[in-house]
Amino acid sequence: MTKISLVTGANRGLGRNTALSIARRGGDVIVAYRGNEAQADGVVAEIRALGRKAVALQLDMAQSASFPVFVETLKAALNETWGRDSFDHLINNAGHGEFAMISETTEAQFDGLFDVHVKGVFFLVQALLPLLADGGRIVNFSSGLTRVSYPGFAAYSAAKAAVEMLTVYMAREFGARGITVNTVAPGAIETDFGGGLVRDNADVNAQFAQMTALGRVGLPDDVGLMIASLLDEGNRWVTAQRIEVSGGQTI
Secondary structure: OOOEEEEOOOOOHHHHHHHHHHHHOOOEEEEEEOOOHHHHHHHHHHHHHOOOOEEEEEOOOOOHHHHHHHHHHHHHHHHHHHOOOOEEEEEEOOOOOOOOOHHHOOHHHHHHHHHHHHHHHHHHHHHHHHHEEEEEEEEEEOOHHHOOOOOOOHHHHHHHHHHHHHHHHHHHHHHHHOOEEEEEEEOOEOOOHHHHHHHHOHHHHHHHHHOEOOOOOEOHHHHHHHHHHHOOHHHOOOOOOEEEEOOOEOO
């Protein structure tokens, strides 16, 4: 039976690349997006052009009170598109960055990061557990910045460190159902994350390239392809792990 993956923040960046990588390996995808419906519809069209099934569903990770409504919408989509009442993989990619020194970080910036990256992930997983198939997979996004410091990312990195510990507890608690839970931690990647800081700022790009064993910053394909492969049956015995995808950053 074809596997169904739900990818949050799948309308752009690493989420989009992950969704397309899954489709290229024969999976179907639920494209969750916050606000840009046109982008999400474009990803759905690309996936369908690959011969796979896909739907786009709106989801705001900062609004946990909306998750029960999202669950009902997801139930309807699963039934209408796949004739199923469950899905197989949840990839918690959605998020944003705030570039601010500790002395300048506002409480609103701090709360926004934790609402999306920590509270949102925690309660979305809780809400979706009844729909996640036994033997399924959860992949949570972290960051290479939980192991190295780069001034301006203190609050963001703290949120991602919390995600890493949540992953361990999820793996323990969901293991009885055969559900694996892992963290993927990208290094510096050329996307629009943080306003395109790594992609568009040549100095920052060069700084991270010099810190990386393979001599360059990452590309979206470097991460999306890895996540798609992690969902394969051959990785069924991998759980509670932090897997860094950074090209050897700061080793």
